[in-house]
Amino acid sequence: MTPHHADAGALRLGVNIDHVATVRNARGAGYPDPVRAALVAAAAGADGITAHLREDRRHITDDDIARLSAELSIPLNLEMAATDEMLAIALRHRPHAACIVPEKREELTTEGGLDAAGQYDRLAPLVAALRDAAIRVSLFIEPDARQIDAAIRLGAPVVELHTGRYAELDGEAQTAELRRLADAAALAAKNGVEVHAGHGLTYANVAPIAAIPQVRELNIGHFLVGEALFVGLGEAVRQMRDAMDSARG
Numbered sequence: 001m002t003p004h005h006a007d008a009g010a011l012r013l014g015v016n017i018d019h020v021a022t023v024r025n026a027r028g029a030g031y032p033d034p035v036r037a038a039l040v041a042a043a044a045g046a047d048g049i050t051a052h053l054r055e056d057r058r059h060i061t062d063d064d065i066a067r068l069s070a071e072l073s074i075p076l077n078l079e080m081a082a083t084d085e086m087l088a089i090a091l092r093h094r095p096h097a098a099c100i101v102p103e104k105r106e107e108l109t110t111e112g113g114l115d116a117a118g119q120y121d122r123l124a125p126l127v128a129a130l131r132d133a134a135i136r137v138s139l140f141i142e143p144d145a146r147q148i149d150a151a152i153r154l155g156a157p158v159v160e161l162h163t164g165r166y167a168e169l170d171g172e173a174q175t176a177e178l179r180r181l182a183d184a185a186a187l188a189a190k191n192g193v194e195v196h197a198g199h200g201l202t203y204a205n206v207a208p209i210a211a212i213p214q215v216r217e218l219n220i221g222h223f224l225v226g227e228a229l230f231v232g233l234g235e236a237v238r239q240m241r242d243a244m245d246s247a248r249g
């Protein structure tokens with residue numbers, strides 16, 4: 001464990017290695033290896049590794065998940081669609097955490113998070129099964145009171161707030177979206193739900209999100225994998241940690 005785990009209230013960094021696998025799969029070669037990337041990220045101070053096993057296996061593969069489960073010494077957060085197939089895989093590997101994400105149009109809210117409210121009946125047994133297996137469940141949702149209310153009713157111990165809209169906006173619209181994120185974080189935390197955030201975060205936009213006091217974990221991938229081309233993945237992770245830590249003050 002890194003020192004970050006020990007500090008109550010500290011902000012953890014989960015590094016998403018999906019797009020290392022995207023580059024590998026573009027050629028069907030054996031490199032670059034996402035497991036190697038995960039080990040480099042861990043050595044550079046990542047608190048956890050996040051990987052999305054998509055139904056179409058477009059980046060991370062079943063074998064990647066098996067190897068990550070075997071080789072990582074920091075927690076693995078498996079991002080998964082709400083399907084029986086993915087539930088069986090999660091129960092087989094028992095990752096530290098599972099984050100339920102939308103993959104199909106009908107599972108999405110208009111903005112892009114999981115429609116936890118609309119999908120309540122489908123999600124309830126899945127959340128229960130993961131919880132029974134002692135896997136920490138999170139739901140990737142929009143910063144929206146209705147979705148948070150559904151997450152609470154579903155018994156999800158964690159929500160991950162979707163920062164994609166925040167990342168795409170600028171100016172006043174971005175400030176308004178930041179306020180939505182901060183309000184949603186406060187509402188979830190007040191109800192005993194741990195708050196994570198992620199999607200589209202970069203050095204340039206991470207600080208205001210890292211400064212939301214209820215946010216306990218950020219999951220960041222695409223930007224770090226791109227930045228790794230220029231400075232190396234370890235250095236990119238260290239710089240992101242620094243940006244998060246200074247924002248946290």
Ligand code: PXP
Pocket residue numbers: 016052079099101140160197198199200201219220221222223
């Ligand atoms: N959190 C969740 C739930 C995700 O699905 C993803 C990847 O899409 C991320 C965080 C990381 O997003 P990004 O790759 O844009 O940093």
